[in-house]
Amino acid sequence: MAEQEEQKQITELDKPVPGVSETGNAVALARLLHHECGRLLQLYKEKETLLDHTPDGGRIVSLASEGADTQQQVQMLHSALRQCLGLLHCVILKEVEEWGELEGDYETLRKNVRSRLEFLLITTKSLAETEDTTLEVTPDHKCNEETDGAGGAFGIKMWTYRVLLELVHWADHAAQTLHVFHTERGGTEEI
Numbered sequence: 574m575a576e577q578e579e580q581k582q583i584t585e586l587d588k589p590v591p592g593v594s595e596t597g598n599a600v601a602l603a604r605l606l607h608h609e610c611g612r613l614l615q616l617y618k619e620k621e622t623l624l625d626h627t628p629d630g631g632r633i634v635s636l637a638s639e640g641a642d643t644q645q646q647v648q649m650l651h652s653a654l655r656q657c658l659g660l661l662h663c664v665i666l667k668e669v670e671e672w673g674e675l676e677g678d679y680e681t682l683r684k685n686v687r688s689r690l691e692f693l694l695i696t697t698k699s700l701a702e703t704e705d706t707t708l709e710v711t712p713d714h715k716c717n718e719e720t721d722g723a724g725g726a727f728g729i730k731m732w733t734y735r736v737l738l739e740l741v742h743w744a745d746h747a748a749q750t751l752h753v754f755h756t757e758r759g760g761t762e763e764i
Contacts, residue, residue, distance in 0.1 A: 596755035599696045603751050606689045607744035613686050614737045616679040621730050633660065633739045643754050647701040650743075650750050651708050654697065657743050658690050659712035660736045666716055667729050686740065693747065700754070 634656040636649045665683065668675075691710070698708040 603748040663716035
């Protein structure tokens with residue numbers, strides 16, 4: 574029953590706001606995703622108390638967007654979000670393999686983040702696709718690499734932590750990029 578209520582809430586939150594432009598709705602969705610990714614990271618850190626430091630390593634997902642116009646930046650952002658969705662799918666697979674299907678706030682929010690990220694991909698595709706550019710919304714990752722450093726359960730936990738940090742980073746980047754795109758497209762409503 575609670576899951577149905579949660580799904581209903583997601584559906585309501587993802588609906589476009591009447592009177593707000595498509596770009597305005599995209600910005601609002603990205604900000605909501607950023608908030609939820611931050612909360613997911615917080616829940617993960619509470620659940621995995623041994624993770625009290627930031628893991629080593631740079632970005633898992635990186636894109637060079639220097640010199641790109643805003644339209645191209647949204648296209649590159651879309652690519653990064655696809656990679657993030659692929660990483661999140663891998664996290665879910667690895668966690669279910671290792672610990673089974675669990676229920677709780679973390680697992681529920683993880684599913685919500687995945688759904689919202691999928692919806693943001695559809696939204697950015699709609700905004701950035703052109704006659705010359707076709708964008709995909711399927712996850713861009715094969716889940717065939719080893720997790721960082723140590724193997725086993727600890728390696729999965731550290732890799733999951735890095736992926737969640739990546740999701741927070743790219744959701745924030747999405748909100749900023751889409752806000753610039755929104756204002757350049759003449760969006761005047763307050764978001």
